[in-house]
Amino acid sequence: MKSQQRADYWREQITLWQASGLSGQIFCQQHQLTYHQFVYWRQKYRMPEDPLSPGFAKVTATVPVNSAELTLSLPNGLVITGLNDSNVTLLGAILRQL
Structure with a gap:
């Protein structure tokens, strides 16, 4: 054949x-x-549902996200507040030290 x-x-x-x-x-x-x-x-x-991004789902925020209000609470009770786009790399440095 x-x-x-x-x-x-x-x-x-x-x-x-x-x-x-x-x-x-x-x-x-x-x-x-x-x-x-x-x-x-x-x-x-098989035809992919979205040929531009197979395996991924589109996510849309229904409520506007204000990154300045982001707070991280760790299991040991430590709370880190005031996180935003400009200092998120600082968060990574802090977590590496914990």
């Missing part, structure tokens, strides 16, 4: 599987397909 024929065959199998409602493993058993090959082609034809 030539590579284009193989690709067409597996695209058809993946389409049939999606319409079947079966798990991949059951579908492969019923259609005498090799499961690891099925998984390979399923991954190959």
